[in-house]
Amino acid sequence: MTQEAYVEHIRKYLDPKTVASLAGLGLQARTVVEGYLSGMHRSPYHGVSVEFVQHREYVPGDDIRHVDWKVWSRTDKYYLKQYEEETNLRAYFWLDCSESMSYSSGPISKFQYARLVVAALSYLVLQQQDSAGLVLFDESVRQYVRASNQPSHIKQLLHVLESAEPSGKTKLGTCFHELAERLEGRSLVIVVSDFFGDVDDILSGVQHLRHKRHDVIAMQIVDGAEVDFPFRDSTLFEGMEELPDVLTDPRALRAAYQREFHGFLRRLERGCRSRGVDYVLIRTDSLLDKALSAYLAARNRRLQRR
Amino acid sequence: MSQLHPPLLAFGFLNNTLLWGAILAGIPILIHLLSKRRYRRLRWAAQEWLLAALKKSARRIKLEQLLLLALRTLLILFVVIAIARPYSERPALAVLAPRRTHRVVVLDASLSMGVSLGGVSRFERAVELAGAIARMSRRGDGLSIILAQRPARVVIPGPDVQTEAALAELAALRVTHGQADLAGALNLAAQLFASSRNPNRELYILTDLQRSTWTAQEIAPSILAELGPETAVIVVDVGGEVEVPNIAILDLRLDDRLAVTARPASVTARLRNLGSKPFQGYGVTLIVNGRSVARRVVDLDPGATVEVNFEATFTEPGFQRLKVAGDEDVLPLDNSRWLSVPARERVRVLCIDGEPMSEPFASECDYLALALSPTAELDPQLSPFLAEVRPEADLIDLDLSPYDLVVLANVGQLTESEASKLRAYVRAGGNLLVTLGSQVNADNYNEVLFSGDDPLLPVVLGPKVGDPVEKTSVFRLDPLEYRHPIVKPFEGAPAATLLSTMTYAYQKVRVGEEKGHDVNWVLAFDSGDPAVLVGKYGEGDVGLWTTSIDDDWTTWPVWPSYVPVIQELVRYLVATDVGRWNLQVGEVVSIPSVAGLLDLPVTVAAPGRQTVERLWDAARGPFHFDGTQVGGFVEVTVGPPVAQTYVFALNPPVEESDLTRLDSAEINRLLPGMNVRYVRDVDVSVGDDSPQARARTGELHRPFLYAALVILVLESLLACRLGQPR
Structure with missing residues (x-):
């Protein structure tokens, strides 16, 4: 595939606007993952280091190449061989469902983008025989789906995701502390949020997760307008999450706003990195591969550490 | 004209009404207030940081908005002020106006400018306006003043001139009693502009727009081309609209x-x-x-x-x-x-008798002398003529200058020296009548009088025609339709017997056609030959009577028409040359050269001028005096040693009395292709009370426009930097 063809391919499958136009979150997630992986020239399902650990029962959809025929010959039941790296990775997707995630300056809100990211990653995780769990939260944990590596698990995840709507205030730090206590064993926690809130509080929660030996990827989803602040006309900015309204001339305030906002982003990034947390800033107008790449890079690092 | 001294920062506006436009300066404030009420709503997630930014920047934003508002308000205000044309009398502020202007003022000094209504003449008004224009001058401006008299003259060449000096020159100017040489004045103006370095040219023509002033001469297209459309021509009408009875x-x-x-x-x-x-x-x-x-x-x-x-x-x-x-x-x-008339005591006529006789009416001059003074026996003083008869031998010795007319009556022949003497006498203004007869040697006359390069009359005497003894032929007079003024009185008067006169013999005369000699036929014979001819020679007149002046060849002396014809002929020949002494204003007074005289003192007393004293090299050329701009008498005294006073009368041209005026459209037609502005005198600044006068000395609209431009740039930069919408 030429460079141009690849770029076109990526655009076709990873453009959030294009993907969002597809019907159903499942199809969207699959399209993203398939598109992303096919562009990488290698399959995620093969060539990884494998060390047999245990069997598990076959479920429809499993690759029959992994069926252990010796076991079948003895028991007349279908069991699949499971390998170490496929069984030990437990990924938890924490999706921020607060009101601030509903903002959108374009066709896709931050929440829609984040949901698509979670769906795609869940699909990818399950395809890699890993376990995927999901947490929806705002100022508290709204919904908790335990991690599972069953391929059918994706349906539940997608159902939960599709039924979620952003509303309410955010208390990220509180949620992080709560979830850090609830998670069992070491997990890979992928927090998909705009992280709008008190940075110190958030980082405290993150610190708690790290203390519990969880790996954390912080995927900060922001709208392009929140970064660029491109407004010109006199505007009444109506605050979300119970913040007061502001009537101002946005061009006069642009520079000051950007200073404040970028300061917030930098503090969060530095805080994450200093705590060994992978930090990815993703704009809703950017391609979806960034999230997938960030996840795979984190997964690889985790495997290499073993 | 009052001389006010305004304070240092004396401001005023030429167009006060336009200052109402300052209300427009409220527009930015209005827009600002309205924009506070017109906004769009937006639900915003990152409100926390917007609030933080607002908290830190509220004062700065307010200040910047106020600054922008002030700049925008000032911008409109300055433009409105500039349009209202502010001015300052003081040069301290006038230097802000950067344009350098060369102003040439043409003052119409024709007679019609002497019309005086309300105690101030048009010319005085024009001088006043010229003074106002002079006071407009700022440092670096140029000023020239031209007096459009005839001929036009430059009063102040400029361009560098002191205002006070210009005002002094203007105060000394007087209206002339002649016409204006407008074309000449514009030509001078074009030359002055051509020698000036000032980029802006303004030509002021202060005139009453009297028709003859503008239409007497065509303004040559070359002059207009030289002035060019870049010269602003301001025609200032000082004539007013009131119809003037005259x-x-x-x-x-x-x-x-x-x-x-x-x-x-x-x-x-x-x-x-x-x-x-x-x-x-x-x-x-x-x-x-x-x-x-x-x-x-x-x-x-x-x-x-x-x-x-x-x-x-x-x-x-x-x-x-x-x-x-x-x-x-x-x-x-x-x-x-005015009329200058050189009057004689009586007309002195010298008759050189070529056929003197002792018997009454036998001599050649007897009938002539009687015809000149028919009442001599009753009262010699009644006749204006005084005839003196001398034999031809006396001619060479006589001083001819006291005589107004010399008559050569049937003189046989003349020597070269006699001819030269006569020629000099006539050239200097004397008059000569040559009558023919039996004694006359035609060849001698042709040789010494009528031939060569300098003939007294360009005629050639031919053979005698007719026989006075046998009287075989009779010739009647032909009045030539009474065209000549000498015989004009005989027209319609047959009783005067002019046409019934019988002539038996005459000398045939062929009239030449040399240039410079006009020979006029007064009377002819019915044969077609001339009977009486007159012509000019030098300053004098010459007459030729082709038959005898007595009754030898003709019965004329005994006919009633003889006396009036002789008297009219003599009057014609010796007529007072009034035209020479009566000139039009602007014409040059001249006195012909006098041979042999050098360095004659000449004193000229002319109206409206101081007496002029000069030395005149009379032998080299005529004396000229052109200071003739005012009507009246000009007395020119020449001498000593020749103490002679000449009196000339100067009269204004009649065209100037017709006060019909042009309108602005006609002026535009007369000045095609020019940038002409027509203004009434009331529209032009005069004196310190006039806003225009003060404005011209320190117009400030350009500095205000420049300031507005700077504000515009500042506003753009600031708005761009502050991210403000325009």
Whole structure:
């Protein structure tokens, strides 16, 4: 595939606007993952280091190449061989469902983008025989789906995701502390949020997760307008999450706003990195591969550490 | 004109009304207030950081908005102020105006500018305006002043000039009694502009727009091309719109050809009412040599011309100063006329008798002498002529200068020296009548008098025609349709017997056609040959009588027409040359050269000027004097050793009395392709009370425009930097 063809391919499958136009979150997630992986020239399902650990029962959809025929010959039941790296990775997707995630300056809100990211990653995780769990939260944990590596698990995840709507205030730090206590064993926690809130509080929660030996990827989803602040006309900015309204001339305030906002982003990034947390800033107008790449890079690092 | 000294920061506006436009300066404030009420709503997630930014920047934003608002308000305010044309009298602020202008002021000094209404003449008004224009000058400006008299002259060449010096020059200017040489003035203006480095040119023509001033001469396209459309021509009308009634004395003339002390002279003044209303009881007075001698009162209908006759008696010979003065009206300069008349005591006629006889009426000159003084036996003083008969032998020794006319009556022949003497006498203004007869040697006459490079008359005497003894042929006179003024009185008077005169012999004469000699036929014979010819030679006149002056060849002397023809002929030949001494204003006074005289002291007393004294090299050329811009008498005294006073009369041109004016459209037609602005005098600044005058000295609209431009740039930069919408 030429460079141009690849770029076109990526655009076709990873453009959030294009993907969002597809019907159903499942199809969207699959399209993203398939598109992303096919562009990488290698399959995620093969060539990884494998060390047999245990069997598990076959479920429809499993690759029959992994069926252990010796076991079948003895028991007349279908069991699949499971390998170490496929069984030990437990990924938890924490999706921020607060009101601030509903903002959108374009066709896709931050929440829609984040949901698509979670769906795609869940699909990818399950395809890699890993376990995927999901947490929806705002100022508290709204919904908790335990991690599972069953391929059918994706349906539940997608159902939960599709039924979620952003509303309410955010208390990220509180949620992080709560979830850090609830998670069992070491997990890979992928927090998909705009992280709008008190940075110190958030980082405290993150610190708690790290203390519990969880790996954390912080995927900060922001709208392009929140970064660029491109407004010109006199505007009444109506605050979300119970913040007061502001009537101002946005061009006069642009520079000051950007200073404040970028300061917030930098503090969060530095805080994450200093705590060994992978930090990815993703704009809703950017391609979806960034999230997938960030996840795979984190997964690889985790495997290499073993 | 008052001389006010305004304070240092004395501001004013030429267009005060436009200052209402300052209300527009409220527009930015209004827009600002309205924009506070018009906004869009947006639900915003990152409100926390917006609030933080607002908290830190609220004061700065407010300040910046106020600054922008102030700049925008000032921008409109400055533009409005500039349009209202602010000014400051003080040079301290006037230097802010960067343009350098060369102003050339052309002052119409024609007679019609002497119209005076309300105690101030148009010319005085124009001088006042010129002073105002002079005071407009700022440092670096140029000023030139041209007086459009005839010929036009540069009063102040400029361009560098001190205002005070210019005002002093202006104050010394006087209206002339002549026409204006407008074309010449514009030509001078073009030359002055061409030599100036000032980029901006303004040509002010201060005029009453009198028609003859503008239409007497065509303004050459080359002059207009030289001025160019880049020259702003401002025609300032000082004439006003009121119709001006005017009575003018068109001329004063001597009715008689002769002015002698022996007889009173008849003079006639011609008056015209150039207004549109009748005038009752207009008085005119004749003043002779400074003494009022008669007054007449006439009524004049609109457009009517009336002649008023006077009788003037001259007590002493010499130049007589006649003036007719009418009652003054709005244009007093055309209510007077002057006439200079050189009067003789009597006309002295020297008859050189070529056929003297002792018997009565046998000599050649007997009939002539009697015809010149028919009442001599009764009262010799009654005749203006005094005839003196001398034999031809005396000719060479006589001083001819006392005589007004020399008659060569049937003189046989002349020597070369006699001919030269006669030639010099006529050239200097004497007059000669040659009569022929049996004694005349035609070849000698042809040789010494009528041939060569310098003939007294360009004629050739031929053979005698007819036989006076046998009287075989009779020749009658042909009056040639009475065209010549000498025989004009005989027209329609058959009883005068002019045509029944019988001539039996005459000398055939062939008239040449040499250039420079005009020979006029007075009478001819019915054979077609000339009977009486007259012509000019030098300053004098020459006549030729081709038959005898006595009754040898003709019966004319005994016919009634003889006396009037002789008297009219002599009057014609010796006629007073009034035209030479009576000139139009602006014409050059000249006196012919006098051979052999060097460095003659000349004193000239001309009206409106100081007496001029000069040395005149009379042998080298004529004397000229051109300071003739004012009507009246010019006295030119030459000598000693030749103590002689010549009196010239200067009269204004009659065209100037017609006060018909042009309108602005006609001016544009006369100045095609020029950038002409027509303004009334009230629109032009005069004196310190006038806003225009003050404005011109320190117009500030350009600095305000520049300031507005700077504000505009500042506002753009600031708005761009602050991210403010325009």
